[in-house]
Amino acid sequence: MRIHDLIVTPVAFRDPPLLNASGVHEPLVLRCVLQLVVEGGVVGLGECPGERAHVERLVAAGECIRGMSVFATGAIERAVDEALGGPGGPLRRIDRTAAFSAIEVACLDAQGKLTGLPVSDLLGGAVRDAVPYSAYLFYKWAEHPALDGGAAVGDEWGAALDPAGVVDQARRMIDLYGFRSIKLKGGVFPPEQEIAAIRALREAFPDHPLRLDPNCAWTVETSRYVADELKGVLEYLEDPTAGVDGMAAVAATAAMPLATNMCVVSFDTVRPAVERDAVQVVLSDHHYWGGLRRTRELAAVCETFGLGMSMHSNSHLGISLAAMTHVAAATPNLTYACDTHYPWNAADDVVVPGALRFVDGAVPVPDGPGLGVELDHAVLDRLHEAYVASGRERRDDTGYMRRIEPGYDPTLPRW
């Protein structure tokens, strides 16, 4: 079954003003929806980040895979890499890999639709019926930014700028989705304040495993201090500080495992981290590691080196949630609840409602062929119009975060 076409549709939708160590989420998330058309009319779906550079790479990759068998993912991976310049070319490996990752998901979706099998079966078979996710908490401003000269709008989540606000957000998320573990994105406020938030969460949710992730915002000294203060409280501490040396120095004294999606980011970065015992849990992300099969390979590497495995998330839609769920279901040693931003963006999903739902904090693995989700074309059109209206396709920046000057006061709306 040959690939006939790759339709690449960038989309934009609102992101709440979530805060992290880099700044605040932009008013808009940019994603890209792929429709891989196979001869005979079967369409495989994929999703990836939607910044201009990604879109351009996908369009270039799409040209070179026309006519290839949709089952030949090894050859497709090589063709995409070559189309993007290969190892000697101008692009970083992670950028070439990211383009293939989304295409591989679309190929697997099409393969599943052609064979009548769910993607989890194509990955070795599900070892769990449902995949647990964690409540992904953020410090947050109260209002969505003004767009198109309009007024800023409040949302039902309100602000979360102190421990009480964080606990309220957790309660709401757990009430809505049933999550059984909690992650707080930190690195926003002074460490004492974030320690207080974790302690408040512990008091409010005594049985929920807790994680804190400051995205490398701290020095080794601060990281050690926080790890000490939260000994016996955190399930893991994620990326407290930058680099293998820093992580190794923190790991040497921390009582809890250190997790990462910033220090181990590709296969070649595993070895230095293992040699220094710098990390104990690796957060996979099929969007950056080369797709769903590569994620299964990462699982084998983690198993080999006695590392735990969890899953990272950026803002995403239901196509990615389905892909994450299939690969996590088929990965026996992915034993930590996965991260997902989905609750923050679910209102704008391009997937027809029904196939994806949270039951007690877990997403049952869709059992239809392929990813088991269908595209809502009306929503896709609306979100693409929002992308075009945003003018982002004409801009050269590739970041999705708005940076804020040092010393900013996150209690003041900046929009």
Ligand SMILES: O=C([O-])C(=O)C[C@H](O)[C@@H](O)C(=O)[O-]
């Ligand atoms: O370290 C992480 O978990 C992430 O990078 C996840 C997201 O990028 C998160 O930090 C965000 O979107 O603010």
